[in-house]
Amino acid sequence: MKVEELYRRDLNLLVALQVLVEERSVSRAAARLNLSQSAMSRVLGRLRSLLGDPLFTRQGQNLVPTEKALSMSSALDEPIGSLKQLLSPIDFDPRSCDQTFTIVTTDYAMQTILPFALPRIYQEAPNVAFEFLPLQDEHLKEQLTYGRADLAICHPIYSIEPLQYGGLGRVGVSCLLSKQHPLAHKQMCLDDYLNFPHAMIAISDGVKSLIERALEDKPKRRMVLRAYHLEAALAIVDMMPLIITVPADLAHLVSERYDLIVKPLPFHFTSFDYSMIWHPRCEHSPAQEWLRSVVKEECGKLIAKRVVEMGLDTEADAMAPPD
Structure with missing residues (x-):
């Protein structure tokens, strides 16, 4: 059967079959699937029509599955289990992460910001790897959109829409x-x-x-x-x-x-914001959410500490990334 033919089938019926085999009762299966008992009976009728088998016989208050129903249920265990895992929220564990993160950044960040975050990153996730690429200011969008970079750390000088960003702190x-x-x-x-x-x-x-x-x-x-x-x-x-x-x-x-x-500097200069920037496709990746949180926490603390130590102008209005 071709995949497009599968699309035209109501695969929810197979989930219903699995529940019916487990519960051996139309009423209990209906309760689990949040259906009325009459709607569950109609689902059973459609299953019988789809599979060309009665699937269940009644014995007192219970349903007894046929050999066809039992074999179908057994065959469905693995794919339904895989789908449940695929569709369940991922509990991200940094220690088991072996992803390679690609970060575009400036030499400034490589020398003065990122080195202070890397020890904690490798302490929490010893199997990750990094590839650092030079920032191309005019092509930042392309680097994050088509170059498949995961994150940029910089002060953008061109429009970054529709990219996402988060501030790290002020730089003098x-x-x-x-x-x-x-x-x-x-x-x-x-x-x-x-x-x-x-x-x-x-x-x-x-x-x-x-x-x-x-x-x-x-x-x-x-x-x-x-x-x-x-x-x-x-x-x-x-x-x-x-x-x-x-x-x-x-x-x-x-x-x-x-x-x-x-x-x-011998003239007034307002300290500016340094940011991390990412593409919306990375917004809800558990691994990248973890990476951004560590970078923000460690680099943010570092920049804030330096602002105090160096007496930078913290009162001036922050300069947000360009529109």
Whole structure:
């Protein structure tokens, strides 16, 4: 029988047969299926017509199944059990999850956010795996829709509809300078910021657009380097008077590691929201709901702690992802 022929059959009748065999009573089967006794009798009549067999004979108050009914009921045990399991709510157990999650993200998140969530993730789900892909700002929708990525962690700079998102927290911005930089031991003013050469890292493309908006009536900065990884800028930071503008927490982590100077921006800049973003197809996946909850909890706590420690502007209105 072809699958389309199955579609035209009332497969609910087979469930009714299973219940009738178990209960050996039309009235009890009717109660289990929330039917009237007369409706259950009509179901039994349709079953007899469908299967070409009386299926039951009456013995006192009980029904005695025929050999056909018993063999059908036995054959239905496995498929009905599989359907019950398939249609039942899934009790997700992270310890038994062996899924590979694909996350598109920025170098900033890879260095300063995700490493703080991974220990708990692997503690709860030791068999999961991750594939991290570079964020492509202009193609974020495509990466989550067609690229089958499970999650993005970033500050989106383009419209994300109809994607889903959840905030992780506020991120500020600071500048990195070499200790040999002419501004290393003096206060940096706006003219200094505009006149010295700059490096812009792709980790902060969202930062770039926000800074350009804040400085839209000022002369263009001289951008001598744009790269995806911070290491490219660090390789030349001692060779020229370079200003590297990056998220504030990354600036503090890198400054300790590479013996650099951190300077605040010399103009007003509102800290911005960092988000995790996913496609609606992932909305109700138990595994992905678990992953998002861990990322939100661990990364949210981390970002909030840094906001306090670094004195970032928590009073300014949050900047929601673009419409």
